[in-house]
Amino acid sequence: MDNLDQTQTQSPKVSPLLVAGGLIIATIGGVVGWQYFREKPPAVPEQVQVQPAPAPVIEPEVIEPEVEILPEPELAETEQIQAPEHEVELVEVEALPTLDESDLWLQEKLPTMTWRKELLKLVIDDDMIRRFVVFTDNFAQGVLAYEHSPFVRPVTSFSAKETKTFDNKHQQVWEWDENSVRRFSLYVDLLRSMESERLVDWYMELKPLINEAYSELGYPDEDFTHTLQDAITRVLDMEIPKETMEVIRPSVMFRYKDPEIEAMDDADKLLLRLGKENLLVIKSVLLELNEKLARAESNS
Incomplete structure (x- = not known):
């Protein structure tokens, strides 16, 4: 936001190349005009349209979207995490015979x-x-x-x-x-x-x-x-x-x-x-x- 405010308050800057080009055109125009007035009657000088310098391109500031961090869901009180039960090895117990046997x-x-x-x-x-x-x-x-x-x-x-x-x-x-x-x-x-x-x-x-x-x-x-x-x-x-x-x-x-x-x-x-x-x-x-x-x- 600070860069954007500073760009809006400053005046547009003209490219140095355009200024130099304008001066050269003005000089040539002056010389040609002096020769023209000297040999011919005055005529209406041709108006040279100077293209305005393009306005500087203001690149919009990239605003990174804020990522909303969602809280981890809380486990319900009734929900219980049970550890896996260990397998119990069953020992086979030998059955007793009858008293007579x-x-x-x-x-x-x-x-x-x-x-x-x-x-x-x-x-x-x-x-x-x-x-x-x-x-x-x-x-x-x-x-x-x-x-x-x-x-x-x-x-x-x-x-x-x-x-x-x-x-x-x-x-x-x-x-x-x-x-x-x-x-x-x-x-x-x-x-x-x-x-x-x-x-x-x-x-x-x-x-x-x-x-x-x-x-x-x-x-x-x-x-x-x-x-x-x-x-x-x-x-x-x-x-x-x-x-x-x-x-x-x-x-x-x-x-x-x-x-x-x-x-x-x-x-x-x-x-x-x-x-x-x-x-x-x-x-x-x-x-x-x-x-x-x-x-x-x-x-x-």
Whole structure:
């Protein structure tokens, strides 16, 4: 706008070339006229029309159009931008068999539970879940249900050393033979070869079938885990004798010479027959197993 105002207020400028041309024409005209007046009567001089200089071209100022910047549209409050969800990998869970068909399923799983696979021959692979439930339920109450034992019986039987000592009833006293506890060593090795974490995971996986078998015993509304923990507690609470135990043999079967020991439950007397070293190992394994079982139950 300032350039346009200055152009309109200034007077038009005459091109220098036109001015020079005008002066030359005027000079020639003067000379010719002087010669003409000198020889001829005066005549009307021919009028020379001088073309006016063209007006300067005023170029209009280029005005750039203003670009209107539109504001970005606001998102409605109800409109939400959701990030794409990550694809969740689905892990196929193996369905459990029925209780009656569980033996084959267990026989396939057992070799994965221990690195001492040769010791699996100690396990009775018939009606395994029911055997485990019935034996544990009886053991928790101090009873030994040998006919429902999950394991085969040891090949060797209990042995004792004959002495020359007699009790007050003139019965010969026998000393406990520590070598006889070796018949339980393979069972302890099998238990020790299994990882407690995997045992608990396996138990939690099989729990529906275990509770079904427990319900068949007449406990439809009870959780078998409490019974299992009672059985484990019985083992953990068992005191290890400090002295060598003595036995008598009033008949074919041996009996403990100490009346208090003989009055103990059959389950507790079985723990004594395991021997001190074996019992210590079993206590250690079951203590760890019991802690992880309690943790798994609280998280389920």
